[in-house]
Structure formats: C-alpha cells, structure tokens
Amino acid sequence: MNVKKDRLMQSDDANQRGISLLCVARSGRDDRGPAAVSGRDGDGGLTRRSFLTGAAALVGGTALAAAAPTAAYAVEPGVIGDWTADGSKDVVVPDSSKGNASGADGTYREHNAAAFPANDSTPIPPRSVPAKWDYECEICVVGAGGGGLNAAARAAELGADVICIEAMGLHGGNAQSAGMCAILGGSKLQESKRFAFPEYPFDARKLTDWAMDEYHYAADPHLIYRIAESGGPCIDWMADCGVQWRLGEVPVYVAPKNSTLDHHVLKMKDATDAMFSFGQRHGVDYHFQCPAEALVQDDAGRIVGVVAREDFEREVFIHATKAVILTAGGFCNNKALLKEYIPTAAMGCASSYLVGGETGECFRMGRGVDADVSGFNSSASFDGGVDWEAEGGPWARFLYDGMTQLSRQPWFTVDRCGNRLRYMDSRVKKDGADAIYALGDLATIQMTPPGHRGYIIFDGNYEDHLAGFAQEHCRKLITPDLEQIDKVPEHYRDWHHGVQDAIDADVLKKRDSLEELERDLGFAPGVLVEAVEKWNACCERGEDDFMYPMPPEWLHEISTPPFYGCRIGGNLYGTKAGLMINDEMQVISTKGTVIPGLYAGWHTAGGACGENSYIGDPILGSLLGDVSLAFCGGYLCGTYAVANEMKGGE
Numbered sequence: 001m002n003v004k005k006d007r008l009m010q011s012d013d014a015n016q017r018g019i020s021l022l023c024v025a026r027s028g029r030d031d032r033g034p035a036a037v038s039g040r041d042g043d044g045g046l047t048r049r050s051f052l053t054g055a056a057a058l059v060g061g062t063a064l065a066a067a068a069p070t071a072a073y074a075v076e077p078g079v080i081g082d083w084t085a086d087g088s089k090d091v092v093v094p095d096s097s098k099g100n101a102s103g104a105d106g107t108y109r110e111h112n113a114a115a116f117p118a119n120d121s122t123p124i125p126p127r128s129v130p131a132k133w134d135y136e137c138e139i140c141v142v143g144a145g146g147g148g149l150n151a152a153a154r155a156a157e158l159g160a161d162v163i164c165i166e167a168m169g170l171h172g173g174n175a176q177s178a179g180m181c182a183i184l185g186g187s188k189l190q191e192s193k194r195f196a197f198p199e200y201p202f203d204a205r206k207l208t209d210w211a212m213d214e215y216h217y218a219a220d221p222h223l224i225y226r227i228a229e230s231g232g233p234c235i236d237w238m239a240d241c242g243v244q245w246r247l248g249e250v251p252v253y254v255a256p257k258n259s260t261l262d263h264h265v266l267k268m269k270d271a272t273d274a275m276f277s278f279g280q281r282h283g284v285d286y287h288f289q290c291p292a293e294a295l296v297q298d299d300a301g302r303i304v305g306v307v308a309r310e311d312f313e314r315e316v317f318i319h320a321t322k323a324v325i326l327t328a329g330g331f332c333n334n335k336a337l338l339k340e341y342i343p344t345a346a347m348g349c350a351s352s353y354l355v356g357g358e359t360g361e362c363f364r365m366g367r368g369v370d371a372d373v374s375g376f377n378s379s380a381s382f383d384g385g386v387d388w389e390a391e392g393g394p395w396a397r398f399l400y401d402g403m404t405q406l407s408r409q410p411w412f413t414v415d416r417c418g419n420r421l422r423y424m425d426s427r428v429k430k431d432g433a434d435a436i437y438a439l440g441d442l443a444t445i446q447m448t449p450p451g452h453r454g455y456i457i458f459d460g461n462y463e464d465h466l467a468g469f470a471q472e473h474c475r476k477l478i479t480p481d482l483e484q485i486d487k488v489p490e491h492y493r494d495w496h497h498g499v500q501d502a503i504d505a506d507v508l509k510k511r512d513s514l515e516e517l518e519r520d521l522g523f524a525p526g527v528l529v530e531a532v533e534k535w536n537a538c539c540e541r542g543e544d545d546f547m548y549p550m551p552p553e554w555l556h557e558i559s560t561p562p563f564y565g566c567r568i569g570g571n572l573y574g575t576k577a578g579l580m581i582n583d584e585m586q587v588i589s590t591k592g593t594v595i596p597g598l599y600a601g602w603h604t605a606g607g608a609c610g611e612n613s614y615i616g617d618p619i620l621g622s623l624l625g626d627v628s629l630a631f632c633g634g635y636l637c638g639t640y641a642v643a644n645e646m647k648g649g650e
Contacts, residue, residue, distance in 0.1 A: 118359045118395075121336035123367035126297035127307050133319035137163040137285070139641055140306050140320035142292045142362055143328030145173025146268065146627050147601040147634035149275040150234075151325045153241060154638025156282040160646060163318055164284055165308050167291035167328070171276045174329060174354050175268040175627045186232030189245065204228035215610025220374065222583040223608040227632055234635040235628070242274035268627050290316075295324060295365050295598070303369065303597035322645040323597050325637045326587075327630070330575030330603035331360025333396050341577045342379045348447025350385035350569030353399035362604045366579040369598065372590045375606030378576035383442030384408035385571030387453060391507050399573075400478050400488060402498025403508060407568050408442075408475045409466065410554050411456040415449035416523060418531040422548040447570040454568050455521060457532065460560045468553055508566045517563045528565075532558050578606030584640040585633065599641050601633030 141152040144166035152164040166173075185202030196202035198210045207228040212221050239245060279286070289311050296305035296317065305319045331337040332354045338346040352358070367373070384407035389395055397404060413421040424441045446454045458465070466477065477495040478488065485493050492498060502508035511517040518528035538544045539555040579600045580588040587598040587605070602608065608629070 118334050119336045120334065120364070121340045121360075122364065124294050124361065124364045125368045126295045126303075126365075127317075129296060129298050129304060130317045132317075133305070134316040135163060135318045137161045137318065137320055138322040138646065139163075139325060139638075140165065140318050140323075141325045141327060141637075142306060143173065143326070143604075144168075144171040144276070144286060144288070145327065145329060145630065146175035146272060146275075147327035147329075147604075147630035147637070148173070148325075149272055149279060150238070150631050150634030151327050151601060151638040151641075152284045152286075152634075153275050153279040153282060154237075154635050155325075155642050156279060156284045156638075158638070158642040158646075160322065160638075160642050162279075162284045163287065163320075164279070165287045165290040165292060165306065165318070167289070169289050171286070171288075172269060172272040174358065175272045175630070185228060187235045188239070189235070190232060202232075212610075218378070218610035220583075220607040223581070226583040226636065227608060227629070230636055231628070231632050234632045237635065238271065238275065238631065241278040243271045244274070271631075292328070292361060292365065295369055297369055301596060303595060320597070323599055323641040325585075325599045325601065325634075325641055326362040326366060326579070326604045327601040327634050327637065328362040328604060329354070329358045329630075330578060331363055332358045332572050332575055334358075334360040335395070337363065338572075338575070341373065342377050342575055344377050344447070345379040345381065345570065345572050345575070348452045348570045349379075349381055349572040350387035350389070350453065350567065351404075352385075352396045352572040353382075353401075353404070354396065354573060358396075360575075362600070363578060366587055366598070366600065366604070369595055370589045370591070371587050371595060371598075372580040372592075373577060373606065374580040375577040375609060378606065378609050379572060380574040380576060380609070381440075381443040381447065381570035381572050382408075383446055383568075383571065385446070385569045386502065386507060387567035387569060388502075388505070388507050390567055391505055393505055393507060398489065398492055399571075400492050401501075402478065402492065402495030403502040403566075404498070404571065405475065405477050405495050406499055407456060407566060409469050409471060410550065411458045411462075412532070412535050412558060413446075413454050413456050413568075414528070414531050415454055416451050416527075418523070418527040419449070420531070420535075420546050420548075421445055421449060421454050422546075423550065425551070443570045446568055452569055455523075455528075455565055456568055457517070457528070457558060457563070457565045458556075459558045459564065460562050461556070462564065465556045502566070508564055510562050510564055512561050512563070514558075514563050517565045521565050521567070574603055576603065576606055576609040578602070578604050580607060581605040584644065585637045586640070586644070597645065599637045601637045602629050605633070 138161040139152075139155045141148050141155070141162060141164040144152070144164050148164055148166070149171060152162050156162045185196050185204060185207065190196060190202065194200055197207055199206065204225055205228075208221055208225040211224050211228075212219060235245070276286075287308070287310065290308045291312070292306050292308050293315070294307040295303050296307060296319075298304050303324050304321070305317060306324055308316050308318060310316045331341075332352040335346065337360045384404060386397070386401075386403050386407050388397060410423045410425075413423060415421060422445055424445070471477075478485075478492060479495065480493050482488075499508065503510050509517055509520050511520060514529050514532055518525070521528065536557045536559060538546070539557040542552050542555060544550045544552075544555060581600050582588060582594070585599045585601060585605070586594045587600050589595050
C-alpha cells in the first residue's frame with residue numbers, strides 16, 4: 001500500500017516564524033575556522049571547577065543584559081510563556097503515570113529483546129530502492145526519545161510531512177528516567193536570573209572557548225558553538241510547545257514543572273509528553289514497536305528512506321523524499337561497539353542504566369553508508385555501577401534500582417589490593433559545584449583502579465548510618481513517600497527491594513565473617529581484613545588518616561555481622577562517540593563529504609564532548625544536560641533538515 005498522511009495546515013504566522021529562525025540559524029556561524037573559535041583569551045579563562053564556584057554571586061549581580069535577537073526564537077516576543085506560573089500554553093498532555101510501562105525484568109520499557117542484538121559492531125549495509133514503498137513522507141525520524149520528539153515536532157512545525165518510528169512501545173526513551181535539563185545562554189529564564197556561563201552576560205563564543213579548554217581540545221568547536229548559540233532558543237521553543245519548566249536546586253538547572261525535581265526521579269517525562277503532544281497536533285505520524293533495520297540509498301548515494309520492522313514482524317519501506325534523521329541514541333548496551341569505539345567504558349563501567357534499545361543500530365546503519373566516526377573513547381558515566389554481570393546478571397539496570405542508590409553512598413571503599421579509594425562529597429553546597437563534579441570524579445576513581453573495579457564494604461548497622469550520610473541530589477534513596485512516586489516502576493518505589501534483589505543474586509555479598517567476605521569477593525588472604533582493621537582504627541579515633549579523609553560523621557566501624565561487600569565500577573549513561581556530523585547536523589562520510597539526505601542528533605552523533613567521564617557531558621551538561629543535549633540536537637536536526645532539503649520550508 002502507498003500511504004501518505006494529510007499534512008496539517010500551518011498558519012502563515014507560524015510559517016513566517018519558522019523561516020525567520022532558519023535564516024538566523026543559517027547566518028549565525030563563525031567563519032574564522034576552528035583555530036579562531038577555540039583560541040584562548042590572555043587571561044587564561046576559567047577552570048572547570050571555578051565556573052560554578054562563582055555561580056551564586058553571578059545570580060545576584062547586576063550586569064547589562066545580552067538581549068538575544070527576537071528572530072532567534074521560534075515564537076513571537078511575549079508568548080514564550082510565564083516561567084513562574086503553571087505553564088506556558090494550554091496543551092493536552094498525556095497522563096504521565098498511565099504511560100509508564102515497565103518490564104518484569106527491570107527494564108524501563110517493554111520491548112522484544114530479539115529485535116535488539118546487543119553484541120554486534122558490524123556496519124548495517126543500506127538497501128536498494130524498492131519497487132514499491134509502503135509509506136511516504138518528506139522527513140523520517142528514527143527514534144522517539146527526547147531528540148527524536150524534538151526533531152519530528154520541529155520539522156512538522158516548519159511544514160514538513162513527518163513520520164517518526166520508534167522501537168519501543170511508547171515515546172520518551174531514555175529521557176523518561178533521566179535527570180535534569182538546564183539553561184543555556186539566551187533562554188528567557190536565564191535572562192530573568194541574570195545568570196550565564198562562563199560569565200554574564202552570555203556569549204556563545206566564550207562558552208565555546210571555555211569548553212574546548214576543559215575538553216583538552218578533543219572536541220569539535222563548531223559543534224560546541226552551535227549548541228551554545230542554540231540551547232537557549234531550544235529551551236524557550238519547548239516552553240512555547242507546552243513544556244513547563246521550573247528552576248532546580250542548582251542555579252543552572254531547570255526541569256519540567258510537573259515532576260519530581262529534588263529527588264531526581266523521572267524529571268523529563270512531562271517534557272517528553274508535552275513534545276509528543278505538540279508533534280501529534282502538527283501531524284507527526286508516530287509508528288511505535290517499529291525498529292529501524294537499515295537505510296535506503298539510491299544509486300546517486302542519497303539516503304531516501306528507511307527499512308523498518310512494523311510490530312516487530314512485517315518489513316516495511318518508508319520513503320523519505322527529503323531527509324532521514326537518526327536520533328535513536330548511542331550504544332551503551334552494545335558491548336562489541338563499546339570495546340571497539342569506547343574501550344575505557346568497556347573496561348571501567350560495571351553497568352549501564354539506559355533503556356534496552358540503546359544498542360547502536362542507528363550508529364551501525366550510518367557506518368553502513370560510509371559515515372565517519374567522531375569522539376573516539378568518549379562517554380559519560382555516573383559512579384556506583386553495580387557489577388551484576390560478575391554474577392551472571394544483566395548489564396543494563398534501572399537507574400533507580402535500590403542497590404544502585406545504595407552503592408553511591410559514602411561507604412568504606414577499596415581496590416582489590418586493599419588501597420582506599422577516595423569518596424567525593426556529593427552534598428549540595430551553596431552553588432552545587434561539589435555535587436556536580438563529584439559525579440564525574442567518583443566515576444573516574446571507580447573506573448581506574450587495578451581490575452577496573454572498586455569494592456564497597458559495610459556491616460549489619462548500615463541502615464542506621466544512611467540518615468547521617470545526608471546524601472542529596474541523585475543519591476537520595478528512593479522511598480514510597482517521594483513526590484510523584486507513581487511514576488517509578490512499582491518494584492523500585494522502595495530502595496529495599498533492589499538491595500534484596502542484589503543479596504538474592506549474591507551481587508551484594510552478605511557473609512557472617514570478614515574472612516568469608518574477603519574470600520568470596522576474590523581478595524587475596526588478609527588483604528580486606530587488614531584494610532578494615534585500619535579503617536576501624538580511624539573510626540575509633542574519630543579522625544581519618546587517609547590522604548582524602550572522610551568527614552568525622554561518616555566514620556562508622558565495620559564490626560557488626562553480617563558483613564556486606566559489592567563490586568562497583570562506572571555506571572555508563574551515555575556514549576559520546578558517534579557518527580561524524582557538521583554544525584548543521586549533516587552526517588559526514590569517510591571521504592569528508594556530506595552524505596546527502598542524512599542527519600543525526602546526539603547521541604547517535606559524536607564529537608561534541610571530549611572526556612570519558614560524567615564530566616564528558618556536563619561541560620555542556622552543566623549548561624544543557626545530557627537529555628537536553630539530545631533535545632537541542634533534535635531541534636537542530638529538524639531545523640536544518642527543513643532548511644537544507646526543503647528550500648527554507650517552502
């Protein structure tokens with residue numbers, strides 16, 4: 001059958017706004033080249049730790065406002081929305097709690113596991129143009145997570161006929177369980193707070209310069225500059241689409257208004273619901289349980305469609321007459337790809353917490369049409385990845401699994417030689433800097449010891465110690481009394497359940513003596529016992545003699561059976577290696593040329609992050625956030641696909 005949706009009529013006003021934005025986007029590039037964009041000022045700039053240290057002072061300061069061009073927003077002045085009220089426009093948003101399916105195996109979305117081979121790095125070759133197409137559209141978006149929803153909505157708003165295919169049964173992808181969004185320069189909320197990075201007033205060039213220095217120049221400055229200049233307008237555009245934002249506990253952060261902010265639980269779901277609703281109203285044709293299998297390439301080398309498996313059964317050919325946009329995430333759950341492109345993560349991470357479909361099919365499809373790769377060995381990880389695989393368990397776990405939360409507390413931690421590992425204080429101080437950087441620093445600490453694993457050790461009194469740890473931010477334990485706890489899969493609404501799962505699987509080893517625990521964790525005889533004896537002596541004195549001492553209130557003897565121990569490493573949440581793109585989100589071939597008709601958003605694309613740690617994303621993540629990096633990438637993909645392939649949306 002040949003199916004083509006009826007395109008919704010766009011108002012002349014909406015079209016004009018879209019064209020204005022496209023003009024600004026296309027003319028706002030820096031033509032001086034990478035060296036000019038990445039050059040340092042003579043003052044030496046800011047370090048990555050100093051930029052947040054002065055955040056509180058900047059918020060209260062009075063500086064001249066850097067007014068963003070009106071045309072840089074996809075809306076008319078004054079209709080972005082009231083950021084302090086209960087939303088911007090009246091929109092119909094699906095009930096978040098009713099769309100929160102989860103699998104019995106702990107994965108966050110129901111899916112056919114057979115559709116996601118998770119240990120294959122071979123490129124997926126393109127298909128030839130079929131004799132007959134099953135579906136017709138102008139732009140086909142692969143993936144309906146944060147990036148795909150924005151790409152589809154943006155392209156449809158600008159007049160494109162859009163089909164969006166998604167392997168899972170619902171929209172949202174990783175954004176459903178992810179953390180905060182954040183504000184970049186030019187956003188209305190940022191301007192209202194007189195707050196910007198690396199200093200106020202906001203300057204995209206200064207941000208690019210600063211980020212490149214922090215990345216040790218292992219990133220593409222053109223991509224960073226594009227993100228810097230577009231992040232704020234993207235946030236504001238999403239507000240006008242119906243996303244309701246509110247300021248977070250750290251000055252840079254915002255999250256959807258109708259979400260659990262303080263406890264880091266499913267903050268993005270209300271945002272993805274709003275963008276899904278907006279896309280529906282603008283005619284996006286969503287196909288769920290419809291994983292992409294290959295690109296379709298014509299004899300001239302242009303990407304003209306996608307092969308998908310509808311309902312996991314019927315192979316269908318989708319004709320995209322203008323462009324295909326790949327926004328299905330990275331490959332956190334594909335071990336073969338990790339070993340080939342991000343070996344540090346393959347060795348140092350003990351687990352992943354992304355959805356089951358994060359297995360790199362879009363990356364492999366891009367490689368199949370000769371796309372180049374950017375961002376080698378770049379990823380982002382939290383601390384406290386629990387090594388379920390060591391006991392035959394799954395690689396991917398739900399982030400808010402109780403054992404993951406418990407593993408991130410300030411326990412006595414050693415490597416396999418008995419050497420103490422430093423714990424970074426993650427408690428939020430006046431500006432949140434320590435909390436943010438502790439995430440990345442701890443991940444690095446836990447990924448790099450001998451054997452790429454650390455070991456947390458505690459005794460039978462551990463529950464009594466938890467309240468005194470006073471952990472905050474995303475280390476708070478999930479309990480049934482949290483705001484909007486109904487958005488969390490039922491099994492994970494009390495952290496005790498996940499801990500008991502780990503004990504039952506012998507992932508968290510529970511033993512009657514330290515000697516037994518030492519043996520069963522694989523320590524050489526006497527290594528763990530001796531390390532615990534030294535720790536207990538510090539606890540008795542009330543003063544830690546380690547070079548990075550624990551606060552006195554965190555010193556608890558390990559002396560009361562049963563004794564507990566668990567292997568930990570990094571907790572992978574984002575692959576930053578991906579398909580090479582230019583600053584208009586077009587995929588670049590190994591020959592250095594644009595692959596016609598093919599676009600990619602983060603994290604299918606790479607090159608915008610330069611380090612293998614949590615901080616590999618939040619250099620921009622502290623400004624835009626991991627999920628919001630995907631939001632911005634999708635927004636740019638939709639914008640440029642229409643601008644480049646549809647002659648300004650006409």
